[in-house]
Amino acid sequence: MARRTPPDRREAILTAARAEFAAKGYAATRLDDVAARVGISKAALYLQFADKAGLFCEMVEWMLETSLPGALPRELAGAPPRDQLSALVRFGARKLVEPDVAFLPRLVIGESGNFPEIAQAYHDRAIRRILSLMEQIIARGVADGSFRPVDPHLAARSVGGALLLGTLWKTVFEPIGADPVDMDALAAAHVDVILRGLSNGGER
Amino acid sequence: MARRTPPDRREAILTAARAEFAAKGYAATRLDDVAARVGISKAALYLQFADKAGLFCEMVEWMLETSLPGALPRELAGAPPRDQLSALVRFGARKLVEPDVAFLPRLVIGESGNFPEIAQAYHDRAIRRILSLMEQIIARGVADGSFRPVDPHLAARSVGGALLLGTLWKTVFEPIGADPVDMDALAAAHVDVILRGLSNGGER
Amino acid sequence: MARRTPPDRREAILTAARAEFAAKGYAATRLDDVAARVGISKAALYLQFADKAGLFCEMVEWMLETSLPGALPRELAGAPPRDQLSALVRFGARKLVEPDVAFLPRLVIGESGNFPEIAQAYHDRAIRRILSLMEQIIARGVADGSFRPVDPHLAARSVGGALLLGTLWKTVFEPIGADPVDMDALAAAHVDVILRGLSNGGER
């Protein structure tokens, strides 16, 4: 039988790998389990990936490509910075609760020591991108006078921090029984405080 | 009594374990390396700890006890909420750059999946404690009218998020060459934005 | 399929295990030696058996199945009890000198403390079966008046005891130089004494 490898074989493996790595981390994941989840032999994994580390890294890269759709919201093009920032934070909060996205921060943080490449990738493709966007918006707000003259670089981290805390809370602490966080509410409250904090004029 | 174990043997092991676990994570750490670092035999580890998992968990507990000294700053007793919050954030920022403290978030996040107990411990002893403190301060500010009527629970996360982002940045992204973050500056900027965001009255 | 496992691989392992366990007992047997005897890697053992204990127990079960062929002699169907008993003892004596059978009593007795399951299996499959058979025969003899009114349960043990002593003698004491026992002669003499002892009528 010359079984043709189905064209989605690679994705099937990546999907299975995501589930396993997300659940157990790199070291505790066994290729047996990944293969079983796909329904193929362990050896077949090696037809698509060089080794376990390769599979892991490519899975992360794949998630970064897949789940960071093209760019961030377009419809904000000409909106005022405060609306842009608000939308961005809410968008991030919504994105970060999607299962395909939510597992990444914890995984990347945990394995960054042994896999600098995935930290790099996550930094370049996800973190940096969103932080840059925030910086730009803030800078624009500072420029047009709607925001106080803050350092956009630092202020962006003030904005992003709550989102990071939110996801990690959901993936790290909720599983052990910590009281759940409502990401949307968190985002809303955060936006409320942050925008007022950045705002230049007299708040009402 | 013979071959008297130095009284700090246990700490020596914990210190060595901290270094190894911090560098490689739980699974990739070999007890051989820990023992070698202490200068004892591998078997001697088992005189102090039940097994690898036990050593790991006790190390984390030990760090939580050691590095979260007693309580948080006392000198803020009667200060106004805004000063308390400011001091707390600055204190946290300073604490989180100490090497003995800095490695914990990344490690705990990474291993939380396989070691719920350390996530629990970190949550109870570190995260929850500081978040609670923040909540209390914010609630007091809301009560005395110096803060707007925000939800302290959510607002505390707005405050703490930046700190978390800051440490993780230093432990996860700086090692791969991301541009460094100045924690003190971050804290200062964050406090500036946040306090203004929370503040009730007319900003100046 | 590749590197096709020979269909008798499992038996090859069991055979090797039998040799090792029989010679050294459970604890002193190393899986290395078993594997080496089969000519495979130690890891290959784990493809067939869960662990050392599993291999050990399955080996015993296997021997019980293999070496206790179906049932005991058929040809005695309608014979008088005394002939049946005589034949049974002689059969047992012959069986117990076969190497594949002879090692079991000593091994089971020795490991019964740590492996109740093999004691159970040996009891159910071997000991109990032959003792029951003896009891039935004796009971029949008592019923038809050819045997005295003895307690079949106890009498069966009188009958079987000599066989047990015989095997253990061969496996425990002959190896250290005790004078050998001729199992057939022992069986013959035993039958002679026992039958006369059970017999009801006037012996001649």
Add this chain to the structure above:
Amino acid sequence: MARRTPPDRREAILTAARAEFAAKGYAATRLDDVAARVGISKAALYLQFADKAGLFCEMVEWMLETSLPGALPRELAGAPPRDQLSALVRFGARKLVEPDVAFLPRLVIGESGNFPEIAQAYHDRAIRRILSLMEQIIARGVADGSFRPVDPHLAARSVGGALLLGTLWKTVFEPIGADPVDMDALAAAHVDVILRGLSNGGER
């Protein structure tokens, strides 16, 4: 402190060793447990015994000396062989249920492969002694005409077999739930059958 070793230290160790070895066998017994049972340090064992094997063998020797008191019953001096044999079997049955004696057969049989010396000792001091005695009694009976002209060597094994089966039953099979055997009843029934089987004249 120059602690004087109590004069019974050796026996205390032997007693503890007996309990442990009897329960778990040689390999599975840990010197830690033996020492703990005595209430001394593991190292102290080495002040009295060369090593684990030495302790084991000496324990067996010690039991053989202790529990096989001098000789067998004296009061039978001039009794007729049938009474002597009867008494001997009953005596043996009673002896073999004493805990200090009962554990030996199973232990010796199990470890005989790795410790020929204890098989030797048990053979010389226990088995051979009682079998010889039986042989002598039987030979005397044959000589005086009260027994049929049987081979004393083989007949003795017919006599002794039931006793062996009885003890092993108690130590090997009763622990797993097999129905218990009443050693006295077994001995009585056995004597009954055997004596009649050996007897020369007309039974009554």
Add this chain to the structure above:
DNA sequence: CATGAATGAGACTTCATTCAT
């Protein structure tokens, strides 16, 4: 004498990776 402590050697078990079919 006694001992707490230390250790070296070894055994089991796991698993990523390779190979023959």
Add this chain to the structure above:
DNA sequence: TATGAATGAAGTCTCATTCAT
């Protein structure tokens, strides 16, 4: 191509034995 099977290389843990006090 796909795979079942095989394995080598670890790594954890145990324990009899030794040693310094």
